Each structure stands twice: as structure tokens, then as C-alpha cells.
Amino acid sequence: MAERRAALVTGGSRGIGRATALALAEAGLDVAVTYKKNEAAARDAAAAIEKRGVTALVLAVDLEDRAGVAAALQRVEADFGRLDVLVANAAATAFKPLLDVGEHHLSRTMTTSLQSFIQLVQGCVPLMAGRPGSVVAVSGWDSYRSLSRHGLLGAAKAGLEALVRSFAVELASRDIAVNAVCPGPVDTDSARYYAGATWPQMEANWVQRTPAGRLGRPEDIATIIRFLSSPDSRWLRGQVLYADGGLSLMTEPAAWFEGGVA
Numbered sequence: 001m002a003e004r005r006a007a008l009v010t011g012g013s014r015g016i017g018r019a020t021a022l023a024l025a026e027a028g029l030d031v032a033v034t035y036k037k038n039e040a041a042a043r044d045a046a047a048a049i050e051k052r053g054v055t056a057l058v059l060a061v062d063l064e065d066r067a068g069v070a071a072a073l074q075r076v077e078a079d080f081g082r083l084d085v086l087v088a089n090a091a092a093t094a095f096k097p098l099l100d101v102g103e104h105h106l107s108r109t110m111t112t113s114l115q116s117f118i119q120l121v122q123g124c125v126p127l128m129a130g131r132p133g134s135v136v137a138v139s140g141w142d143s144y145r146s147l148s149r150h151g152l153l154g155a156a157k158a159g160l161e162a163l164v165r166s167f168a169v170e171l172a173s174r175d176i177a178v179n180a181v182c183p184g185p186v187d188t189d190s191a192r193y194y195a196g197a198t199w200p201q202m203e204a205n206w207v208q209r210t211p212a213g214r215l216g217r218p219e220d221i222a223t224i225i226r227f228l229s230s231p232d233s234r235w236l237r238g239q240v241l242y243a244d245g246g247l248s249l250m251t252e253p254a255a256w257f258e259g260g261v262a
């Protein structure tokens, strides 16, 4: 019988994280999902994971809390005894113009995106020892585009991508592959919540410039993360995959390429 593999997905209770947890469960991995506040959503994700015939573990973790992250890693070790895949997905920030950013906003954003990533990878390495491991970080298009009120998160995501490249080199000799996926806009409850009343206008603007003709769905990103966690992608190291239906290629509405404008 094949060995059971195990994954840890931060923010696996909602949005892209939840879709990723389910995609990994479908591939036969036991999955630990973390959440911060919404326990009901995490329990719901766990039930959906277990429906796929694998074991789910639910962990309440605030990524700003080093002791909490350490405790979560200990639970993974106690319950699964190993880890094969780490997906660093959760993020938190204050969506503000940079002129309004305070010290606590900076600290919160960098701690959740960068400090926790370093701590999680350091903690996962011993749990991956002796077998191929995969680390996938979830970046975002604010890492390379100037998006309104995303200045702080964009800086954190750019830093995350830099960490991915260095970890990829440092961990290559341990057979741990480290990569990132960089989504464009994805239709999640968080994205809608933060956009508020501007959502319909933002969505229409993005769709118009996306060659694939729609917004991303959580499952679009989840299947790419599953690929980056699978034996099929072992030759990818330290790469950032842009997953956006072609949006990052565009400066004009996609329809103009179809002869709409002379």
C-alpha cells in the first residue's frame, strides 16, 4: 500500500486555501487546515476534506503569533507524524494608502506574510526529512503591479517571492521544492469583502482586460498548487507561476485584439 502523504494549508478554511485543501485531499493527502477566527468555516472545510476519504486536522492559528505557529507544527507532527506539502496561503494586511500606514500595520503585514513563512518552512524541514517535500507560497499580483491600497501587501508579497527563490536553493539538496503561485484577481469572499461597493466596477474592469474572459476562481489556483505539490513538478525550483488568465500580459481590453478597435 502507498504511504499516506500529508499537507498543511494556512488559511485553508476559506477561499483559495479551502479549494487547495480539497484539491490535495482529492490527490489522497491528509490535510491540516489553519484558520484565525471563523471556526465554523474551518469545520466545514474539514468535513469536505474527510468526504474525500482522507484525514483532516483543524488548527486555530494566528500567523502573527510565533508560539501559536510552533504549537500548530507540533500538532501536525503528533497527528500526521510527517509533512510532505506546505502551502503558505493566508495573508493579512490593512488595505490603506501608504501615506496612512502605521507601524502596527507594517508589523502585522510583514509578520503574517514573511516571518510566519520563514518559521513555517524552518519547522517543516524536519517533518519532510528523507522524502521529497514541496513548499508552495501564495503571492499576488500586487507584488508587481501598483494596486490601489495594496502597497503594503504588495511589498510583503514581493518579499515572499524573494524568500521562495532563496529557500529553493537552500533546500534543494534536501529534495524540497519551493515555488510560488502568483494569482491575479480571484473571486473569493475576502476579495469581495475588501472591495465593498466597488466590487462590480472592479470585476468588470478586470474581466475586460483578461484574455480568458472571466475572473479567477479559487479552483483555478488550487489545481496549480496541487501541480506544484506533485511529483510532476519536481524540476521547477524557485519559480513564480503567474496564474491570471493572461491579465498580466495586457494593457488594453482583450476584445481589442479581436478587431473591436481599428
Ligand SMILES: NC(=O)c1ccc[n+]([C@@H]2O[C@H](COP(=O)([O-])OP(=O)(O)OC[C@H]3O[C@@H](n4cnc5c(N)ncnc54)[C@H](OP(=O)(O)O)[C@@H]3O)[C@@H](O)[C@H]2O)c1
Residues within 6 Å of the ligand: 010, 011, 012, 013, 014, 015, 016, 017, 034, 035, 036, 037, 038, 039, 041, 061, 062, 063, 064, 089, 090, 091, 092, 112, 138, 139, 140, 141, 182, 183, 184, 185, 186, 187, 188, 189, 190, 191
Ligand atoms: N482573492 C484574490 O483576489 C487574491 C489575489 C491574489 C492573491 N491572493 C492571495 O491568496 C491568498 C488567499 O486569499 P483569499 O482571497 O482566499 O482569502 P484571505 O482572506 O487572504 O484568506 C482567508 C484565510 O486566511 C485566514 N487568515 C486571515 N488572517 C489570518 C491570520 N492573521 N493568521 C492566520 N490565518 C489568517 C482566514 O481565517 P479566518 O476565516 O478564520 O479569519 C482564512 O482561512 C492570500 O495570500 C491573498 O493575498 C488573493
